[in-house]
Amino acid sequence: MPRKLSTRIFVSIVGVLALALLSSGASLLTAWKIGNLLQGTAQENLPGMRVAGELEAALLGQQGWVSSYILEPGKRAWLDELEARKAAFKTWLAQARTIAHTDRERDILRKLERVYDQHDAKRRDVIRMFDEGQVDLARQTLLTDVSRLHDEASRLCRDFITANMESVEQANARASSRIRRDTWIVAGCAALTLALGTALFWQFVHGVLRPLRRMVAEAESFAHDDGSPARIHDDELRAVGAYLRLLMSDVADARTTLRDSRTRLVHAEKLATVGKLAASVAHEIRNPLTSLKMWLFWIRSAVPARGDVDQAFDVVSAEIARLENVVRNFLDFSRPAEPQPRPCDVPELIDMTLQLIGHRIDEQQVHLRRDDAPQLPAAMADPDQLKQVLINLLDNALEVTAPGGELTVSTARETDKAGQPMVVVRVCDSGPGVSSEIAERIFEPFFTTKEHGTGLGLCIAANIMVLHNGRLTLEQSTPTGACFAVWLPIANEAVR
Numbered sequence: 001m002p003r004k005l006s007t008r009i010f011v012s013i014v015g016v017l018a019l020a021l022l023s024s025g026a027s028l029l030t031a032w033k034i035g036n037l038l039q040g041t042a043q044e045n046l047p048g049m050r051v052a053g054e055l056e057a058a059l060l061g062q063q064g065w066v067s068s069y070i071l072e073p074g075k076r077a078w079l080d081e082l083e084a085r086k087a088a089f090k091t092w093l094a095q096a097r098t099i100a101h102t103d104r105e106r107d108i109l110r111k112l113e114r115v116y117d118q119h120d121a122k123r124r125d126v127i128r129m130f131d132e133g134q135v136d137l138a139r140q141t142l143l144t145d146v147s148r149l150h151d152e153a154s155r156l157c158r159d160f161i162t163a164n165m166e167s168v169e170q171a172n173a174r175a176s177s178r179i180r181r182d183t184w185i186v187a188g189c190a191a192l193t194l195a196l197g198t199a200l201f202w203q204f205v206h207g208v209l210r211p212l213r214r215m216v217a218e219a220e221s222f223a224h225d226d227g228s229p230a231r232i233h234d235d236e237l238r239a240v241g242a243y244l245r246l247l248m249s250d251v252a253d254a255r256t257t258l259r260d261s262r263t264r265l266v267h268a269e270k271l272a273t274v275g276k277l278a279a280s281v282a283h284e285i286r287n288p289l290t291s292l293k294m295w296l297f298w299i300r301s302a303v304p305a306r307g308d309v310d311q312a313f314d315v316v317s318a319e320i321a322r323l324e325n326v327v328r329n330f331l332d333f334s335r336p337a338e339p340q341p342r343p344c345d346v347p348e349l350i351d352m353t354l355q356l357i358g359h360r361i362d363e364q365q366v367h368l369r370r371d372d373a374p375q376l377p378a379a380m381a382d383p384d385q386l387k388q389v390l391i392n393l394l395d396n397a398l399e400v401t402a403p404g405g406e407l408t409v410s411t412a413r414e415t416d417k418a419g420q421p422m423v424v425v426r427v428c429d430s431g432p433g434v435s436s437e438i439a440e441r442i443f444e445p446f447f448t449t450k451e452h453g454t455g456l457g458l459c460i461a462a463n464i465m466v467l468h469n470g471r472l473t474l475e476q477s478t479p480t481g482a483c484f485a486v487w488l489p490i491a492n493e494a495v496r
Contacts, residue, residue: 013201020197054092056158093109096160105163115149126142126146296313338467341381341468343491344491346425350390350425353387357394361407364398366404369409377421389464393486401430402431410426412424424487426486427486433477439474442458442474472484
């Protein structure tokens with residue numbers, strides 16, 4: 001089988017031209033045969049003509065049975081035979097309706113059915129009058145009204161036969177005309193196919209093959225300069241496709257690298273700014289806060305117990321604690337502590353973390369569900385820092401979970417994109433979820449949707465996971481809840 005594109009295309013074009021000529025000849029032969037077949041069919045005894053003839057015969061076969069009944073009074077066999085002939089006529093009339101193709105044929109059948117019903121009604125009147133003793137009146141009605149209606153029905157049957165013959169003749173004429181027209185069309189298409197095939201061949205050589213070969217040569221030169229193999233494939237089209245895929249891969253890698261570099265640069269600028277600010281301000285704030293806490297404790301012990309005063313002390317204590325937390329977050333963000341990883345029993349660490357915030361879970365009446373994987377290996381992590389990450393995720397989940405909602409904490413052993421085995425901790429809530437706009441910035445420093453938040457909690461947690469050679473991701477977010485995943489490297493030995 002030829003491998004080069006040019007050879008395959010040349011063979012394909014020759015094949016198309018030969019096939020077009022062969023198909024055109026076959027179409028001409030088929031059209032000629034179909035024309036002869038249609039003409040022969042039209043000249044034969046078509047089913048429609050047969051039905052029309054049988055319909056007329058069934059009508060003529062009903063003539064004389066009433067007269068025979070009158071001539072032989074009391075012999076009901078004549079009437080029984082008449083009923084059988086009437087049933088045959090109805091059957092052929094129903095078949096005639098199914099083969100009627102023109103409005104004229106359908107109109108004739110409607111008139112025939114109406115006249116036949118009148119004719120049958122008059123015959124029943126004749127029989128009734130004869131049975132009642134009105135013999136002369138019965139004979140008079142039979143010779144006048146019944147005969148007239150029978151003649152009219154016979155005429156309509158003949159009209160239906162004539163209409164069928166005319167339909168066949170018209171169909172033959174249309175078929176012959178169409179066959180002649182199709183023959184000319186097929187012949188024209190054959191000539192046009194030959195002309196278009198020739199033009200296509202010329203256009204391919206000058207408009208596709210030559211530029212494609214120049215493109216392959218330039219791509220080979222570029223690939224050779226870039227250190228890639230100079231010749232990827234002998235087929236020009238496959239070679240261009242391979243070079244294009246290499247280019248797309250390089251562009252994708254460059255975009256990813258540029259996006260990551262831009263993100264790291266922005267975060268680095270923010271980190272530098274916050275580091276300078278935190279270093280100069282944090283110590284200045286911590287000392288006054290410590291003094292405030294000491295004096296507040298002394299004043300509270302010295303002042304007699306009063307409900308409004310105790311409430312004020314609680315508010316001030318809470319605000320001081322919040323300020324301390326803000327200062328601590330700034331310091332952790334600007335100067336993150338170097339983790340001291342060691343093998344950790346992750347489920348046990350989760351239990352310890354849940355004990356710290358168990359009161360909040362009970363106060364909010366949130367249903368806690370645990371789902372730990374069996375035989376879960378130990379993770380390599382700093383217990384204190386991992387606990388800080390989990391507390392941040394659980395606090396955020398409790399803030400968006402309504403009373404009566406569900407909070408799920410699960411563990412699993414999975415493999416990351418690089419094929420490395422990892423321990424995964426998932427914290428899922430039943431809150432309103434995270435919108436796509438917020439999800440894109442959720443790990444940025446100082447980005448927050450809370451009224452009193454600093455926007456550093458998730459950023460610090462994400463940085464801690466990076467220092468652990470793991471990662472923190474928002475895996476799922478729907479209107480019925482969000483799910484965060486903490487990926488941790490597996491330690492050498494397992495604890496459960």
